[in-house]
Amino acid sequence: MALKTYNVLIIGSGPAGLFAAIRLEKLGMNKIAVVDRNSYPAGGLLNDGKLNFDYRVGLDINELQIERATAEKMMREIKQTLTGFPRCRQVTFVDNNRQIIALADMASQHGAQFIAPEQWHWGTDNGKDLVDYLRGHLKKTDFFLNTEVMAIEKLAENDFRLDCRCNKKRINYSARVILAAPGRSGAYWFRDIANKLNIQNNFGPIDVGIRLELNRKLYDFITDIVYDPKFIFTTRRHGDKVRTFCTNPGGRVRMENYGDFKLVNGDALFGKKTNNTNFALINTVALTKPYSDTTEFGQSIAKQFFLLGGGKPIVQRIGDFREGRRSSLSTFNSTTSHFEVCRATCSVTPGDITLAMPARIMDNLWESLKSLDKIIPGILHPSTLMYAPEIKFFDTHFPTDRNLETNIKGIFVAGDGTGKSRGIVGAAISGIIAAEGVMRK
């Protein structure tokens, strides 16, 4: 049987893949297909859905080889598309906001940079409806779901064959152009494929840290002004970069299963709020000679937590941490220590995070937390919880030209899994750039 042939085959139906398909259709491309191993075409669009519209957040304009004005123009288009979904609501208003200016001043007095992007949010409970709405923008793109791409073969210039598996059956597709947007979950698979196809790649930095969860009353002061405030610290002791990331007012801490280790993350619902707020505090780690494999380094940290936490992440109360002792189940909600002020929203193992976190990273996190406590006094209440590990593996970087084409002609990349973005809006931008690059070529 003849192979089904496409002009562009997109691997991954996250924001990078979907926005690439939307742009390709708009530019008049035909024979487009999106392949995803999941049964629902969404990638990370099902998670929380905080949108940050600021060229400094979630993307690197130097990496994408675009001007600030181009990034902002693309953001306006993405905003128009996503905020057309009725349950996407604006949660941070930046224009002429005097409180934001005052906060930036206060942060700089304590050595921190403060970024307040315009922000919108739809919530995990609206994720599926949002994706259906977005998919409605695509009129002629084929979707192959439940279909995992196993291998990519280059037959000739601009002639690729994809070896896929769907319901245990092997299926092949052929394409003139491949756009790989496999997200973080597909990053290592794609790196193996890239190595076989001689696509240049190298190790990028990873972010390692904790997720803080506290009674929301202690943080409402700031999240009422900026839903997801970004504080960036350069630590005095080591000169390293630590930042807050992914704040979820009234949200929940969540566990992510990676098989031989587990990580923590967080989200919030649109319709139902908890009494807590959580956010990540992460330290950027880059490695050089003699060992540069940030993936393996991050995984070894995660596995230490997995081991010490009995197969789960670890959580420690600030009150216990300050006293130099582990948290334990018997005193976890002790009223004598005021621990009842914050009830954990995620069930992991009470323990000692300092046993598994590298000392330099722990130093950086604690120094930054103390600075943050000066900007927002009270966040280091004894009941505040530190969950670990929170690790963001954006660690494979693909050198590309301004079209996001790799050194192998006809293979383009976009999104978090290829080092081109760190969030929904950034992933969508990279998808659009790659789509325009495909058309240009």
Ligand SMILES: Cc1cc2nc3c(=O)[nH]c(=O)nc-3n(C[C@H](O)[C@H](O)[C@H](O)COP(=O)(O)OP(=O)(O)OC[C@H]3O[C@@H](n4cnc5c(N)ncnc54)[C@H](O)[C@@H]3O)c2cc1C
């Ligand atoms: C709990 C949680 C909360 C988050 N909250 C936010 C937030 O509020 N705001 C924000 O901006 N970002 C958030 N993020 C991050 C956001 O989800 C990602 O930045 C974004 O989805 C990246 O988009 P992408 O298109 O690059 O990849 P993804 O969205 O990850 O999509 C990649 C797709 O590729 C598919 N795939 C991978 N390998 C293969 C293969 N071999 N064959 C077929 N298909 C494959 C995957 O199944 C997946 O559907 C959150 C992430 C998590 C985990």
